[in-house]
Structures are given as C-alpha cells and as structure tokens.
Amino acid sequence: MSSRFDCPACGGPLTLRAEGVSESLACPHCGAVLDAKDPRHQVLAKYRSKLGVTPKIPIGTRGTVRGDQLEVIGFQRRAVRYSGVIYSWDEYLLWNPYKGFRWMTESNGHWLLLKTVETKPKETPGG
C-alpha cells in the first residue's frame, strides 16, 4: 500500500502512502507538491518555504486508536484569525485500507479523533 521513490524536484527519498487513494503528496525536503496518481510523480506546484513545523507524531507512525490500526499518512497545521488573534491547531490524517480515513487534531495538548460522515447532514426545521 506504499512505495518509495526519489523526489523529481530535489532527489530526496519519499514514501507514497495510501497508494491508489492519494491524489498528491508534498515533499518534506523541498516543499514540492507531486502528483501521486502519475507514475513519474510530476511536480504539480512548488513552494518556497518548507514545512516549518515538525509533527508530534511522525508521518508513517502506526498505532491503534479505539481498536482500529491506523497509519499517519498526512499532517497539516491550520490557523484562523479571530479578533486579531491567530489560533492554530495541527491535523493528522490517519488511514486504514479497510476502515478509511480519520482525522486526529491537536490544539494545546487537547486531542480529538474525527471521522468523516458518510451521508449529508439533514437540516431540521427550527433546529
């Protein structure tokens, strides 16, 4: 479910995780965003800045969460500005080929496990 290759932009070693499901991957060495579906992994975009933050759980880590074996396959830091204050949190994308995706978020030491809903939420009148 994963394969190794060298980044076409910088030559750094990379591992493609959730192969066949991943649409793109970002090179942690140079910041290039690569096409995961293309066998030559063409560069889709280049960013000047590399990821300036180190995930608390390294990508590739496997573990059991609520009985499901999951692998960390992605990481992003997100932030919003509200009333002039920037609030940030970290999001880890977890994957199991039979169970699908989970998001685990961390903010100031508080962890949340999120599962994508499979149906569209229904609006309730007056709710």
Ligand SMILES: [Zn+2]
């Ligand atoms: Zn690279």
